[in-house]
Amino acid sequence: MNIRYIPEPSLQFGQGQHLCPKAGIYDYHPYDIGQVRPDKITIGIIGKPEDVDTILEWLRDCKTHIDGKLGKHGAASHPNLFLNFCGFNKEIGFKSEIVYDDGYIRKLNNSDFKDIIEKSSNLESRIEGIADLYLSEIKFLTKNKRPDVILCVLSKNFLSLVQLEENIYEDDYEEDNKGDEATEEDDNGNREQNFRRYLKARAMQYNVPIQMLRESIAKPISGMQDPATIAWNFFTALYYKASGTPWALIRRDSSDSTCYAGISFYRSRDNKTLQTSIAQIFNEVGKGVILRGEEIKVDKYDRTPQMSEDQAFNLMSLSLKEYFDAIKVFPKRLVVHKSSNFSPDEIYGFKQAAKQANIFQIDLVTVMPSNLKLYREGAYPPLRGTHLKLTETRHLLYTRGSVPYFETYPGMYIPGPLEIRLFEHDEAPNLICDEILALTKMNWNNTQFDRKFPITIECARNVGEILKYLHPDDNMQLKYSFYM
Structure with missing residues (x-):
């Protein structure tokens, strides 16, 4: 095991970069300043x-x-x-x-x-x-x-x-x-x-x-x-x-493009069926689409919801097609976040869909709360950004905790870390954890940046809450702004 600290990620604004959404907009204006906005x-x-x-x-x-x-x-x-x-x-x-x-x-x-x-x-x-x-x-x-x-x-x-x-x-x-x-x-x-x-x-x-x-x-x-x-x-x-872009992630290389997707399951209002939603498959500036998946059958011996190979393939294929229609280019890399473990069928289905779109770099990552906790000397909890490597494929990441920029811990309860499980990864684990921390800052509904979950997971949950109130033949909106 080894431990490291991930410095607070900066965000890109119209005329500069800053750690904080509020200060960034105050000093450097929204990301889309100078564009159609x-x-x-x-x-x-x-x-x-x-x-x-x-x-x-x-x-x-x-x-x-x-x-x-x-x-x-x-x-x-x-x-x-x-x-x-x-x-x-x-x-x-x-x-x-x-x-x-x-x-x-x-x-x-x-x-x-x-x-x-x-x-x-x-x-x-x-x-x-x-x-x-x-x-x-x-x-x-x-x-x-x-x-x-x-x-x-x-x-x-x-x-x-x-x-x-x-x-x-x-x-x-x-x-x-x-x-x-x-x-x-x-x-x-x-x-x-x-x-x-x-x-x-x-x-x-x-x-x-x-x-x-x-x-x-x-x-x-x-x-x-x-x-x-x-x-x-x-x-x-x-x-x-209103279709503005308040801020964006900072891209490592302008020639690269990464697409982030969040998978979440939700039950119908009568609690009788289990469906899946893929929420905001999006790029670094938050432009993307939302799609509704198919009804999921849960094994009576294993209550963990999982998609079949065909369901995973169909959902990701359709999502990437809609993404292409919105962005006009396929990404070079696909990152899929899920709040439960990936089954072999899901892994194969997602990888085949990516391959069909000529995406050959893929990371399949489970992001879930953990009961494990770390402690530090003094009265404050661990720093946000504390990353503990348990094994090559299992990691703990504190996305809530003491925030040096705030000079305090802004929460009310003892924070717990996320467990990050890498089922397939072409990128380095450290970079994957860095991205998850940055993605916790991509919620345009809240400007206090120390969210617990990355927007991929948080958005997926929000979408599922609304989708269950649509009838099967109702048209759904593809933009996240209709669900927040």
């Missing part, structure tokens, strides 16, 4: 009248500087972690602005909500009824206007009616310790009910990404993130959903 983002906005007014006022306030989180004595509290927000305008940072007029504002009647609540016999009918109010206005905006992103504002009282738990703007950051709390079963106990997932799935048919947000983000209460962090996360996600 969303320098104006046209929004639609839907919600109750008082909630819409609150969010519109907040959006106006966010045009200018917002101070970072302050400590107990008024001084900046870990300024690198809680960086002040630069403002969303054309002069600094994103160098973009929000535009809309009264025709893009669609206000829902309080009486319509009350009527649905009184007449709903169970949670499912309540969720579908309220979602229909939003979907009707989404349809209107997409048919009669040209929004880049539609904001669906949810009131605080409304959230309790649909039992929605949305953690995007809350302070509880241990996403890897959470299960699937944001789901409920109906009165018959056999179907998952989740308002956020249902609305995102049903809204896909209108071909415009939606952003759901609470009206309470305008005046954060205890337990929520500070105002500057909320603004950073919201406007980064908004910029990405």
Whole structure:
């Protein structure tokens, strides 16, 4: 065994490189500056009248500087972690602005909500009824206007009616310790009910990404993130959903191209079938596609979900074809991340699909949580980037932990490492682990860069959560912006 420290990976921005997404955008602007990009983002906005007014006022306030989180004595509290927000305008940072007029504002009647609540016999009918109010206005905006992103504002009282738990703007950051709390079963106990997932799935048919947000983000209460962090996360996600590229991985060689794919399995809402989703097979700048796989049969003696040789081949072949259609070139290298072990059939199927596309460099990597832990002297946990080689094909990697750039450990619980298992690898194990650490920074929904899982795995899970709410004959969107 040997141990090493992987320095925090930098990201590429429009006019320079930086460790931190916030500071990078602040100082060097988005990656796509100087290219075709969303320098104006046209929004639609839907919600109750008082909630819409609150969010519109907040959006106006966010045009200018917002101070970072302050400590107990008024001084900046870990300024690198809680960086002040630069403002969303054309002069600094994103160098973009929000535009809309009264025709893009669609206000829902309080009486319509009350009527649905009184007449709903169970949670499912309540969720579908309220979602229909939003979907009707989404349809209107997409048919009669040209929004880049539609904001669906949810009131605080409304959230309790649909039992929605949305953690995007809350302070509880241990996403890897959470299960699937944001789901409920109906009165018959056999179907998952989740308002956020249902609305995102049903809204896909209108071909415009939606952003759901609470009206309470305008005046954060205890337990929520500070105002500057909320603004950073919201406007980064908004910029990405409007087809912008906030930042990108740094390529080792401009002549090389690497394609990253994440495989994840998800169950149907009634828990009766198991399907697979391949999430965002993408390149270094996050451009790529999402596809839905076939139903998986689970062996009664081995409950680990696995694809057949044909399923693995078909899924990867179709994914690479869609990737080519989007990027206009096949990659030279394919990296596949999966949250469970690769079976021999899966390995053969993936390799054959890669070979068919003239890709001869392939890495098949399992990325999963580990119960093993390392300890260091002092009060702080191991550094993020700590890499322990157990064997040539088994490694431990701390993607959460103490972060020198933040000058603290920004978590609430003792972090655990990921276990990295190399089933097939043409690249060096050290480089594969370096990439996994860098890929944890490619989540455009959150600007605190010490995520636990690489975007390949995190995206795959998010996609599966939404896909289960689509009917088999529904068209799905290929872009990740519809699932975040």
